Amino acid sequence: GFGRRIKLNTCFYDDNCAYLQKAIDSEQNYNFVDELENKLSSYLGGRAVLTTNTGTGSMHMAIKLAASIAYGSNDYKNKRVFCSDLCPIEQAMPILYEGMIPTFIDSGYTDFNIDPESLNKAFELYSDTKIVIINHLYGFPGNVFLIKKICEEHGAILIENASEAFGARVDGKAVGTIGDIGVFDFGKGKIISADSGGAIAAGDKANIEIVRSLADMSKEKLPWNHHNCIGYDYRMSNITAAVISSQLPHIDEVISGKRHIFERYRDNLNEDLIYLNNSDENIEPNYWRPMILCDSSINAKEKRSENGYSYEDIHGTSSPMEIIDALDAFGADAAPLYMPMSMQPLFKSYELISLEGKILYLEPYNTETCLFSSEVSRDASRRGLCLPSDMTMTEEEQFQIIEIVNACFSGQSIDRDTTETVMMACGM
């Protein structure tokens, strides 16, 4: 083992005590929230910014803002929202908060974000859709300029969820500033992490002011509490803003550290394993979570159910849970890929649109239906996993992790001291 836990994501933490002291000192009464909004605004090319207490809160506000712009009123119940299929629940759940209809869009194999072809297909089927939400999966940007163009052709508003990709760029432009509305997250494990926190950015300052009021209980600007409409308690705390402010100056260091971790995996893992992210020259990921895909033959090998999972030990191939268990036995955290939204029982009655057309819910653990589905998001989720990307991990520790993963996959022999345990952990 490593003698300590190697985490999926631990980022650079500066000594933020001075910042915290300043945030809670009632005499200084220092306003980190305003300061952070200004800093984020300049980092995001001058976009207007509102900070919030969670990324989910920001996503909720972004959907409300997009809907009020698209429909010019609060009357948008049962209107459709296109949403990436491969994303965490925090992106999709707020669509339901607003009584709108999510329609999920399949991923493409280049970047596992929304596939532009499938999005075109979705607009052919539902041409009056006015809101599209994309996610830059695990910090690796999608084809956002093309997606933006498709949205413009259909008069739809693009919400760019940059929660996992803060600091990533496309054509030199920060992700979250290419779509109409950008959403950011500074929660646990993110590249800038204050335990919880989010932000929303938009080109039009007036729009952000509308959201600022909504996220502050719709309190009117009067000395007393006067409320005309529904509001939400979504503002960021001064302490959270202080912690984020202490980390923000280190963003380049963090991304460069993450890039080295990613490159070490890329250069040393069995070449059939690593998912090579979109390597177009114009893409600069933040490398938040390196992801690998196992052989597609694992379908027969690994079975998941509501009660857990099992896998057979077959040489020359491996499955996500087998690798995750092997790493766990050594004291390192890895994680399965997101289970797509279209497989969540919660979204049973909503469609997924892929190149094949539209399909309704597939039971997530029904191997027969799942095995023969051709959707990219489902394929990726069955055989993908995220590797440890802990910034405190040493090069030596990462090479041990690489050895464990390679051993699981190929059954090849590795360093004598670790071989036995690896073989055991891999069920060999």
Ligand SMILES: *Cc1c(COP(=O)(O)O)cnc(C)c1O
């Ligand atoms: C982390 C994250 C969020 C926000 O999650 P919170 O639980 O609100 O911090 C939203 N979208 C994506 C894609 C995320 O990764």
